[in-house]
């Protein structure tokens with residue numbers, strides 16, 4: 001029988017993450033929304049606590065970095081609730097607190113997820129304490145990530161990287177960036193590899209930070225690579241260009257990170273629903289989960305519809321993470337989760353602003369902020385339209401050349 005409860009072993013983790021979100025993130029949420037680009041120094045203590053928990057083994061997947069695929073979990077290993085599920089559960093709770101602050105958490109960047117997904121054991125150990133951003137997007141390359149122009153040329157035992165990366169989350173603050181670059185543009189997508197580039201490497205510079213609609217506490221940087229040399233052993237995965245493997249190696253990271261972004265949307269939408277229910281009940285609106293929506297007030301019916309959307313997004317997210325834990329191919333489910341959660345995350349947070357009227361729009365409450373924060377979750381790590389394309393390709397059995 002399918003159990004839709006959170007696994008018992010993760011309940012303490014979820015409880016801790018919720019406490020952290022309520023007591024440490026919420027109180028500074030508005031402050032760093034208004035002080036865009038100011039470093040949320042309060043997070044240093046929190047990051048140290050998470051490091052401590054991870055080192056003691058007390059907290060599997062306490063943050064976004066816990067997405068390494070466990071080799072022991074094969075068909076024979078039985079059903080496993082592992083680091084991927086733990087990560088989405090804790091990320092969801094933390095984003096009930098604040099998405100921008102979660103994205104600003106030291107050593108929990110999307111680059112850390114990439115390292116966890118594809119690094120060999122030596123690299124995983126070497127980059128264990130590094131806070132890593134993820135640099136894929138370029139001025140001429142967003143959704144079409146196979147079109148990357150940044151180059152990496154082998155020179156002796158180093159790669160020389162040249163190019164420009166934009167919209168790098170935590171790019172100003174992190175210790176290193178996982179950079180996607182091509183070894184040979186003539187060989188297409190199979191030649192795209194990822195490289196860990198430490199921040200102090202000569203030839204790498206942060207050019208500017210963006211001003212944004214939402215997640216303002218998270219810095220978003222443009223980074224230039226000008227003859228930037230990194231050791232050959234900083235290439236993640238295999239240096240071989242295998243046309244049969246194609247883009248699959250590089251794209252595999254997304255199977256782990258898209259459920260995390262879906263979890264961010266689910267957490268932020270949950271925050272909006274919880275506060276909206278409180279405000280509606282305070283205004284005398286009765287929401288009855290046991291009666292059909294059609295016999296309730298329009299506000300209650302709308303609220304119940306949003307709850308249903310939230311539930312669907314939540315369950316898809318857990319399914320995608322659970323499949324990763326159990327080494328089941330989950331590209332389809334990861335994109336479904338991201339598409340559903342990204343879209344309903346925006347719908348719900350904006351719907352909550354609408355239901356609460358002037359209170360929803362005012363800065364006295366965080367509802368207006370959450371409606372701004374949630375929009376990015378339907379854009380980065382693949383937009384809504386791109387997720388739908390991926391889902392359609394997978395279901396119809398078409399390649400990216402056949403359906404684009």
Ligand SMILES: Cc1cc2nc3c(=O)[nH]c(=O)nc-3n(C[C@H](O)[C@H](O)[C@H](O)COP(=O)(O)OP(=O)(O)OC[C@H]3O[C@@H](n4cnc5c(N)ncnc54)[C@H](O)[C@@H]3O)c2cc1C
Pocket residue numbers: 110133134135136137141142143144166167168169170212220376379380381382383384385386389404
């Ligand atoms: C705050 C923020 C943080 C970010 N963080 C990172 C990061 O850490 N690392 C990183 O590498 N990138 C990051 N990005 C970049 C983000 O991943 C890209 O913005 C995203 O992939 C979309 O690319 P684009 O902006 O170039 O839009 P485009 O690809 O130009 O798309 C524009 C529109 O066209 C649609 N579209 C494109 N192709 C198709 C198609 N084939 N069919 C139908 N519709 C299509 C898109 O869905 C979108 O609506 C970030 C962006 C923002 C705003």
